[in-house]
Amino acid sequence: MSDSPVTREIPHVRVWDAPTRLFHWAVVILIFISWLSADQGLMTIHLCSGLTLLALLLFRIGWGIVGSATARFSDFLHPPRKVVAYLRGLAGGDRQLYAGHNPAGGLMVVAMIAVLLAQAMTGLFSNDGLHFTGPLALLVSDDASTWLTTLHATIFNVILLFVWCHVVAVGFYVFVKGDNLVKAMFTGHKPYTHVPADAQVFFARSYVAFLLLLLVLTIGGVGWFIIQGGFLL
């Protein structure tokens, strides 16, 4: 027998599919680009990042219906009392395991999608009063566009608050609970000890994601053609 120390790798279980992970990190990058471009007055870049974000959000909503098990809203949307019970258990040291998002995390996902969707939608109707006008700004009155622009700026502060909450919560799992959610969102795998033994994780076929993305891009393309062609004015 050898006396050398044996490093035993804990088996990992695949929980996140590629589309969900790509969506997550793309959103992180796009939020940063959107903020930076608006701050520097690079409005063409801001428009592109905003439209891309909108397309990804629509994709994510579709993926939440037809995607893999852990990406589905039905997997991570729980009634409020269950969210409260989960948080109480967490504070008391009793942590329930979930393959995908836990009830609190699921609530954060939905809230984040809603607020980002509101941000992208208000951006379409906004204007900066100078050189930039959102693609749909001419469909509403000046006053409405100005109001939506103010709302667009306000929602950004809400997004910052949500991002802060999200990062603090993830840090709590990583540093306090020893559950590296960041790594899992990169690799798609979690240690099996962090996944319920009876978890039924299934994965949607890649072509479903491809078709969904194609559908979103087609809708976006047709919408862009209609707007740019002035058919709505």
Added chain:
Amino acid sequence: MSAPAYFGGVTVVTALGIAAAMFLRPAFGHTVLQWIGLESIPQAAPSSFYTVRVAPLLEAHCTSCHGAERQKAELRLDSFAAVLRGGKHGAVVMPGAARDSSLFTRITLPVTDDRAMPPSGKTPLNKDEITVIRLWLAAGASGTLPVKAIKGAPALVVPVKMPELDLAAVRRQRAPLAHEVSRLQRRFPGVIHYDSRSSADIEVDASLKGAAFGDDDLDALVPLRDRIVSANLSGTAVTDASAPLLASMKALRVLRLMNTKTTDATVQALASSKTLKVLAVAKATPGTLAPLRQRGVRVYEDLDVR
């Protein structure tokens, strides 16, 4: 790591993040400090040079983009405190140094410059307005310095504000006589008009009717007599028989009777009018006109002042 240690660390990191943001964005820093009461909010005195001369210019040229509704570059120029606070790119006002203040340099750039303010398409500040801003900055960008303390400022131009036309109120004023006016306008086309769009007063101009307009026709206007402010009867067939009616017009200010058969009798009848300001007559003796002239009525003889 324990939960208390983690959340303690989060608190420290968050506080450091906010402090860094306050340092990098002084305007945000001032807002936070003023909000929590650690910094007083600067106020401008109502009679200060800023309030009387500078604030109206900012309101006219800047606050549509840098005001309550919209804050381009996170800059507001709709209050003294906000002006001093500055925006995303720092302070816009350097007290005592106009040429170092972007509030001044931006408004003096050529309109072809992308950084020029107000941006192209909006009305730029004129020379006098720029001088006002420059003098205020050079004098220390004070909120208390009175108007007279800053010498050399161009004279204050106070824009005239026209009252908004309340058409509903005009309609209500005209309503009691509207039917009569309408009827008489049909009977005497082109003779009866309202004084203006905003008035229920009436002008009568029968001069183009000539001899076809006589005492009987003028008598038909009796229902309108309290509203008639001007009557041009020059060249008509009106005679002294209409003098009582003309004298009973309580609002009559202008009366023209050139080239008519009216005489001193009509002038004497008008002597008691308290509203008449202008009278043009063909035949009258100086002694008859004297009382009117003494009252300040402008009297014209033997010429048509139309």
